Amino acid sequence: MVSGQQSEGPAAAAARLTGFGTVSRGFSGALSEITLTDGHQHFDAVVKRGHAPGATRAEAAGLHWLAAADAVRIPQVHGADDTWLVLDRVTETSPSHAEEFGRNLARLHSAGAPAFGAPPPDGLADAWIGTAPMENSPGESWPEWYAEYRILPYVRMASEILDTAVFERACTRIPSIAGPTEPPARLHGDLWSGNVLWDADGAVLIDPAAHGGHRETDLAMLHLFGCPQLERIVAAYDEFAPLADGYRERIALHQLFPLLVHTVLFGRSYAGQATAAARSLG
Incomplete structure (x- = not known):
């Protein structure tokens, strides 16, 4: 773990892992919803703090493996380390398809x-x-x-x-x-x-x-x-x-x-x- 990451907040972690700026944020326990920008467009992300060292990196590996099958839809992973995971936020609606x-x-x-x-x-x-x-x-x-x-x-x-x-x-x-x-x-x-x-x-x-x-x-x-x-x-x-x-x-x-x-x-x-x-x- 990089020094200081343990006390790092979700917005700072998202910026560090993605290189994007933070537009808005909303915190909720281990999950945070954050809007990020690359200077041209905004996108909504979820920032997740892992329950144990390595848990977020393991989850990211699983998401990448599932996405590689090009079958079910998986949120895009924008960054991960041993503490944090940043991925696309899903805008939920009624079940369909x-x-x-x-x-x-x-x-x-x-x-x-x-x-x-x-x-x-x-x-x-x-x-x-x-x-x-x-x-x-x-x-x-x-x-x-x-x-x-x-x-x-x-x-x-x-x-x-x-x-x-x-x-x-x-x-x-x-x-x-x-x-x-x-x-x-x-x-x-x-x-x-x-x-x-x-x-x-x-x-x-x-x-x-x-x-x-x-x-x-x-x-x-x-x-x-x-x-x-x-x-x-x-x-x-x-x-x-x-x-x-x-x-x-x-x-x-x-x-x-x-x-x-x-x-x-x-x-x-x-x-x-x-x-x-x-x-x-x-």
């Missing part, structure tokens, strides 16, 4: 990843989902990788409020219920409805925990936390890139990851849902 989002999400997933657990280029192996740790360690077999890196670490973190045996049994079931083998998909990784913004041209994705994974995991997150026009999104996705038979029966399996993350972050209010999902696997 649901089918286009479904097809574009399928295109994103089909862009692929080198392995399950692969981080974005320039991303971090020790990353985050929200403020919870998330290890990006590559694996070849999705059932084993998912159990080792996306279920059991969070069970251990929340072991005081979870019956760990329930989740250990669930992990033994994954190979037999995971469905047909699929290649690693390029995942957003934290695709709950709050990270799907809608402007006049449709959906824009923010705040990724990007990594290589199973495409059904992104879709399961949309089902778990809800999303406007979800059935239209999924139908368009399925038409463009057909989902394997039994997709809906596997939703609970893929929801284990976000439910356990939320159990770690928010405690007992999610522990019951996580346990119920694990028991439903048989």
Whole structure:
């Protein structure tokens, strides 16, 4: 970290990272909305301060990786370092173009990843989902990788409020219920409805925990936390890139990851849902 950046404000950080001047600003906790100018035109930006050193740089790497697929719409990143991230502000409107989002999400997933657990280029192996740790360690077999890196670490973190045996049994079931083998998909990784913004041209994705994974995991997150026009999104996705038979029966399996993350972050209010999902696997 450059000396003085720790006490630097969002406007100064945005100016330093972009080289643009500040026209106006509005602060709100870890996020600030700032209008910047290059001397000829203005643009609205969001300046985000990371919760941990490196978190904003990791997020920027994820945004660049998702944008490189030329599929879903991603805010342009104007600058990032280990403390700050500056990107385009999305002017939100009512949800629209649901089918286009479904097809574009399928295109994103089909862009692929080198392995399950692969981080974005320039991303971090020790990353985050929200403020919870998330290890990006590559694996070849999705059932084993998912159990080792996306279920059991969070069970251990929340072991005081979870019956760990329930989740250990669930992990033994994954190979037999995971469905047909699929290649690693390029995942957003934290695709709950709050990270799907809608402007006049449709959906824009923010705040990724990007990594290589199973495409059904992104879709399961949309089902778990809800999303406007979800059935239209999924139908368009399925038409463009057909989902394997039994997709809906596997939703609970893929929801284990976000439910356990939320159990770690928010405690007992999610522990019951996580346990119920694990028991439903048989």
